[in-house]
Amino acid sequence: MIALMTEGLGLGLATGGYCLGACAPMVVPYFLSEAPARWKDALGIVLKFLTGRLAAYLVFAAAVSWMGHRFRGDIPLSLLNVASVLAGILMVGYSGIRTFSDKAFCRRLSEGKSLRMWPWAMGFLVGINVCPPLIAGAVRLLELGRVSSGILFFLAFFVGTSVYLLPVMLMKPWVRTERMMNIGRLAGFLSGGWFVVRGMSAWAG
Amino acid sequence: MTDKDDRKFPEKPDLGQQSEKAEIEKKPVHLLDFTGNKTPCQAGPGPGKYSVPAGSPLLKSLIFGALIATTVTVLSTSVQRGTDLIPYQLGWSLFVGGIGFAILRTGLISRWRSLFFILMAWGFVLNFKSELIGIKSAVFACSEQGRVPFCHIAMASSFFNYLYQQYLALKSGSWLLWGPLTLGVLWLVVTLSLGQAWCSWACFYGGLDEGFSRVLKKPIWAWTNVSKKLRDFPSALLLFLLLVSLTVFLPVYCLWLCPLKITDAFLDTHGAVRMFQKVFFISIGVLAIGIVPLLTRKRTFCAWLCPFGAWQAFWGRLNPLRVTILPDRCVQCGDCARVCPIFAIEVTEDGPKVLPYCNRCGECLDICARGGIRYTLLGGTDGSGSVLRTVFIGMGLVVGGAVGGLFMPEVFRKIVFWIGGR
Numbered sequence: 274m275i276a277l278m279t280e281g282l283g284l285g286l287a288t289g290g291y292c293l294g295a296c297a298p299m300v301v302p303y304f305l306s307e308a309p310a311r312w313k314d315a316l317g318i319v320l321k322f323l324t325g326r327l328a329a330y331l332v333f334a335a336a337v338s339w340m341g342h343r344f345r346g347d348i349p350l351s352l353l354n355v356a357s358v359l360a361g362i363l364m365v366g367y368s369g370i371r372t373f374s375d376k377a378f379c380r381r382l383s384e385g386k387s388l389r390m391w392p393w394a395m396g397f398l399v400g401i402n403v404c405p406p407l408i409a410g411a412v413r414l415l416e417l418g419r420v421s422s423g424i425l426f427f428l429a430f431f432v433g434t435s436v437y438l439l440p441v442m443l444m445k446p447w448v449r450t451e452r453m454m455n456i457g458r459l460a461g462f463l464s465g466g467w468f469v470v471r472g473m474s475a476w477a478g
Numbered sequence: 479m480t481d482k483d484d485r486k487f488p489e490k491p492d493l494g495q496q497s498e499k500a501e502i503e504k505k506p507v508h509l510l511d512f513t514g515n516k517t518p519c520q521a522g523p524g525p526g527k528y529s530v531p532a533g534s535p536l537l538k539s540l541i542f543g544a545l546i547a548t549t550v551t552v553l554s555t556s557v558q559r560g561t562d563l564i565p566y567q568l569g570w571s572l573f574v575g576g577i578g579f580a581i582l583r584t585g586l587i588s589r590w591r592s593l594f595f596i597l598m599a600w601g602f603v604l605n606f607k608s609e610l611i612g613i614k615s616a617v618f619a620c621s622e623q624g625r626v627p628f629c630h631i632a633m634a635s636s637f638f639n640y641l642y643q644q645y646l647a648l649k650s651g652s653w654l655l656w657g658p659l660t661l662g663v664l665w666l667v668v669t670l671s672l673g674q675a676w677c678s679w680a681c682f683y684g685g686l687d688e689g690f691s692r693v694l695k696k697p698i699w700a701w702t703n704v705s706k707k708l709r710d711f712p713s714a715l716l717l718f719l720l721l722v723s724l725t726v727f728l729p730v731y732c733l734w735l736c737p738l739k740i741t742d743a744f745l746d747t748h749g750a751v752r753m754f755q756k757v758f759f760i761s762i763g764v765l766a767i768g769i770v771p772l773l774t775r776k777r778t779f780c781a782w783l784c785p786f787g788a789w790q791a792f793w794g795r796l797n798p799l800r801v802t803i804l805p806d807r808c809v810q811c812g813d814c815a816r817v818c819p820i821f822a823i824e825v826t827e828d829g830p831k832v833l834p835y836c837n838r839c840g841e842c843l844d845i846c847a848r849g850g851i852r853y854t855l856l857g858g859t860d861g862s863g864s865v866l867r868t869v870f871i872g873m874g875l876v877v878g879g880a881v882g883g884l885f886m887p888e889v890f891r892k893i894v895f896w897i898g899g900r
Contacts, residue, residue: 298721302714372707455707459714460721467722 277422278429284413285433288406293437295404298464299364300441303395305457306371318392323435325396330431331424333401337414338423353401357472360398364465367391372458402468406434539583542868547575549876554883566887566894573597574879581871587840592688594875595678598882599685601889607740671873673797674790677780677820678839679874680881683738687779691771691819701774702812704821709833712781712788719785731785737763781820781835791835799870800857801832801842807850814842814851838870 285292293300300322307318374383410430414423533539551571555564573594580590668676677684719731733745737759745752766779780787803814808829815823815830822836843851852863853870 294724298718298725301721302717305717452710456710456713456717459708459711460717463714463718464721467718 274425277417277426280413281410281426281429282433284406284410285430286436287433288409289434289437292404292406292434293441295402295406296399296438297441298467299360299395299399299461300438302457302461302464303364303367304441306368306454306461307392307457319439321389321392322396323438325393325398326400326435327396327428327431328393329397329400330427333407333411334414334423334427335420337411338417338420340415353407354472354476356398356401357468357475360395360402361465361468361470361472363391363394363398364461364468366465367395368458368461368465372455372462406430533585534582536583539579542582542872543575543577543579545575546578546872546875546879547571550574550879550883553876553880554887557880557884558887563887563891566890567883569890570883570886571879574875574882578871578875581875582868586844587867587871588844591679591840591874592685592692594878594882596685596689596692598878598886599682599689601882601886602682603686603740605885605889605892607738668877669790669793669796671797672794672877673799673838674787674794674834674836675797675799675838675870675874676790676794676877677784677787678837680878681780681786682881682885683784684777684780686738687767687771687777688819690768691775691777693772694775697773697775699773700816701776702816703825706824709821709824709835712784712835713791715783716785716788734758735762735783737767737779775817775819776821777819780837781822787820787835795834798855799838799866800854801836801838802852802854802857803830803832804850804852805829807848809848809850813845813847817841817845838874 304318370379370382373379410427413426417423417426534542548571551568554567554571558567577590577594581587584590668680672679678688723730732739734755735758739759740763745755762779762783766783770776770778803823810825810829812825812830815825818836819839819841820835820837822833823842824831824833838853843853853867854863855866
């Protein structure tokens, strides 16, 4: 078990830089636009995001390990492209709500409880996106072919990759200016659109 | 603004009175047009009451122009040596010096600056970019020209690779390998000396959309108001492009958006993607550099789509020079915001406010009938505006002239060759 977790952690640490690169177009604008004044609130958002991402990793690990056990075959990657499209749509929606929060409809959504769920959803959908580290992990999962081992492996893999994301996510109280938040929201529009296009084009083959 | 002009304000007028505001609004001064023979004082409400910077004496203007021409000659001949180029280098230096003379003599900054700026951009396109047209798949080595052209902006997308190259070059101990490093140092020098003013005084692309924006005397589409929320779009675009370029390890801006490449040799190898990219960048070019500037008199590409402009807007704060609106002279007529070609003046309830995207082009300084806008150090409203103004104009023309000196003499030589055949 320890050997398997060490392997997962090693893979996460080795490929986490790319993980940051793949997630950065979503993570950076999101955390720039969400900039609470207090560290406590900032940490809360980071934890929600990481929990969502962890859930994505565990679901992915369980599903792929199960498939490896049952079919020893292909992973339906098209489902991951759907996640990319959904993450993009979510980001565009989020940026729209935040940017136009002076409009009645957006204000209602912005002040409602649903927006508090956003970090979880964002973390889950970004976490389940196709990127080389995830594919590398998936190959190992298929080899393992056991759900429990796969989950342990991906738990460690999650810790390894999160090391790279944490500095980006924790920088936000330092960059908390209205202008930076505005830039983050506008960049979120562009990134969201790009994730949608990328996911759809990958889906279309 | 000279000290002499300052003495024309013995008593501050009551700027809050509606009648004065109405008077200003009734008599807008359109000095930005190339056509006008009007001087600011003739067109404005009267030299005794309001004034804009007057022209300098002939001798002072001549000395200023000569200093600029000499400095540009020294810089230009130091970088590009060759006796056959010297007459053309002198011609370019004299032109830049002449612009300096005209600015100081007439007191109008943007009118003369734009002449220099537009000529430089079209000269650049003629000399450098024309070599890329039609040379498919050979952008980085044009054997028929014996040159190695590269896109300056594309370098940004390989920034980390660039840093690593610099590390290796420094480690080698040979200064001959430090070429790209020199570019970085040059950027720092330009940023410290001009800041964001690069975009209106020395950029070899900016004159393209400025040229189109100057064709009509009045805008067909009066595009003046921009939501504050959207004004940061260029910074957001820069952030997005940096992140996505890092993700896909490709120069996304160059591949998809840049209309300035004026060639399809950079594009994707896949046919359909290539076609889409081509349609995309040509459309952006035609709209943002040509049609919209023509209709609106705004530099649309520079204001909204240039990532280097956003980059300079960020680092340009290192330069202490600012364009400042003097509250005691502002009647909130909105002329400065109306004529600003890059939407860098925001009209607020407290009066107009200059945004970080200001290029120091001088358009607002020329239009303000009350001389209420100045070049200042870090936004201070005191000090000698006249000296600062002269120093800044000198620096802008020297840096711009030195940049133009890299290719304008060659342009002159080509033109002479095409016309005279020798």
